[in-house]
Amino acid sequence: MTGLRVAVVGGGIGGATAALALGRLGVDVAVYERRASVPPVGSGLGLAANGRRVLAELGLGTALDATGAPIGTMRLLRADGTEVAHYDTGRLLGMRRADLVRIVLDGLGPGVVHQGRDCVAVVADTERPVVRFVDGSSTWADVVVVADGLRSRCAGAVATPPALRPSGTSALRGFVDGRGLPDHLSTGQNAWLGPDRHLLSYPVDRHGTLNFAAFVPRPAGSADEWSFRVDAQTVRDAYAGWDPDTRAILARATEVYRYDLADRDPFAPWVRAGVVLLGDAAHPMLPHMGQGANQAIEDGAVLAALLDGAGGSADVTERLAAYEATRRPRTDRIQEQSRRNGERFSGARDLTSGGDRGPTQDLSWVYGYDAGAAGRAAAAGLRTS
Numbered sequence: 001m002t003g004l005r006v007a008v009v010g011g012g013i014g015g016a017t018a019a020l021a022l023g024r025l026g027v028d029v030a031v032y033e034r035r036a037s038v039p040p041v042g043s044g045l046g047l048a049a050n051g052r053r054v055l056a057e058l059g060l061g062t063a064l065d066a067t068g069a070p071i072g073t074m075r076l077l078r079a080d081g082t083e084v085a086h087y088d089t090g091r092l093l094g095m096r097r098a099d100l101v102r103i104v105l106d107g108l109g110p111g112v113v114h115q116g117r118d119c120v121a122v123v124a125d126t127e128r129p130v131v132r133f134v135d136g137s138s139t140w141a142d143v144v145v146v147a148d149g150l151r152s153r154c155a156g157a158v159a160t161p162p163a164l165r166p167s168g169t170s171a172l173r174g175f176v177d178g179r180g181l182p183d184h185l186s187t188g189q190n191a192w193l194g195p196d197r198h199l200l201s202y203p204v205d206r207h208g209t210l211n212f213a214a215f216v217p218r219p220a221g222s223a224d225e226w227s228f229r230v231d232a233q234t235v236r237d238a239y240a241g242w243d244p245d246t247r248a249i250l251a252r253a254t255e256v257y258r259y260d261l262a263d264r265d266p267f268a269p270w271v272r273a274g275v276v277l278l279g280d281a282a283h284p285m286l287p288h289m290g291q292g293a294n295q296a297i298e299d300g301a302v303l304a305a306l307l308d309g310a311g312g313s314a315d316v317t318e319r320l321a322a323y324e325a326t327r328r329p330r331t332d333r334i335q336e337q338s339r340r341n342g343e344r345f346s347g348a349r350d351l352t353s354g355g356d357r358g359p360t361q362d363l364s365w366v367y368g369y370d371a372g373a374a375g376r377a378a379a380a381g382l383r384t385s
């Protein structure tokens with residue numbers, strides 16, 4: 001038992017994982033989530049080996065394996081369906097985002113997650129950091145973890161993040177019933193790359209559901225909203241004339257959401273007076289390495305390992321600084337490479353040059369990372385210094 005009291009703002013993938021990892025170490029942790037419940041639908045995502053490693057160490061391996069869809073192979077295709085390359089995905093698990101969040105939240109004990117709690121501000125520089133809610137109430141903690149996502153409201157307690165940087169691309173996303181489609185569509189990950197757009201599909205459960213994400217130039221004159229439902233025909237029109245396999249998938253789409261993509265330049269600091277940023281609130285990245293959630297999960301493991309056994313506030317300050325120092329070089333690099341992959345995947349280059357389009361890069365440095373071990377090594381380094 002460390003006696004440390006931690007409040008987490010945001011019960012998404014990053015906040016929930018951090019809370020679970022801290023709770024496992026006996027830390028008194030509470031999560032404050034704006035939504036009243038986990039949205040039942042949402043989109044899909046790929047849980048990569050680096051994220052799976054963390055969640056397996058937290059005891060969630062069996063639940064994840066029973067829910068997600070293992071994806072062995074990624075096929076890289078031209079718009080007409082001819083294959084350019086295929087490669088091993090390194091233990092990728094396709095999941096519904098809602099399933100993943102629910103599995104992590106279920107790992108937390110009763111009373112840890114407070115849903116329907118909309119945080120309006122986090123105040124640092126008081127004796128202890130304070131979280132303020134929209135209903136006028138507030139709470140304090142020794143450490144406040146700000147994990148409220150890409151459009152973080154509370155990150156301002158720590159830093160002035162650079163403005164969101166729209167990528168000029170929208171993702172049209174949805175699920176389809178993949179039963180009856182050929183095996184190479186229903187079990188694998190497929191990426192069709194065309195001149196100014198690309199389409200990704202992969203399974204997300206054990207019942208034949210496929211997720212698709214169709215990346216297209218952001219339509220001119222778009223509204224200020226960044227996420228909303230569109231007519232399903234929009235995505236079919238965007239890929240008219242492509243590989244019949246893409247049309248077979250998109251013909252089944254009924255509910256399609258448009259999500260306008262943006263990231264930020266890497267920024268610092270992530271830590272101030274007991275308040276620490278985590279996940280997209282710290283390092284929002286484009287989805288073209290499939291690492292945003294995986295990096296948020298890694299953050300949680302490293303933060304927990306460093307806070308294990310923390311004492312007074314000077315000790316906490318040193319440990320939080322070590323968290324930032326451990327995480328930033330890696331997330332800076334992944335943010336940068338995610339941008340470059342976006343340019344490559346939707347670039348006008350001839351696909352026969354295949355290797356420079358991204359997927360054939362050596363990604364062992366991404367997937368092979370053991371965040372729990374990295375956090376424990378950083379903590380041991382503090383003890384010996």
Ligand SMILES: Cc1cc2nc3c(=O)[nH]c(=O)nc-3n(C[C@H](O)[C@H](O)[C@H](O)COP(=O)(O)OP(=O)(O)OC[C@H]3O[C@@H](n4cnc5c(N)ncnc54)[C@H](O)[C@@H]3O)c2cc1C
Nearest residue numbers: 010012013014034046119149279280287290291292293294
């Ligand atoms: C098209 C697309 C595809 C993607 N595919 C992948 C993929 O395959 N693999 C991958 O790893 N990542 C992927 N990502 C990225 C991934 O979704 C994010 O990086 C990840 O969700 C970040 O987790 P987070 O916990 O930091 O933030 P979020 O998941 O956004 O969670 C933030 C939480 O905070 C809550 N919140 C917000 N404001 C407040 C407030 N004021 N008070 C209280 N609570 C609040 C929100 O309701 C939410 O629950 C993809 C993203 C996109 C757009």
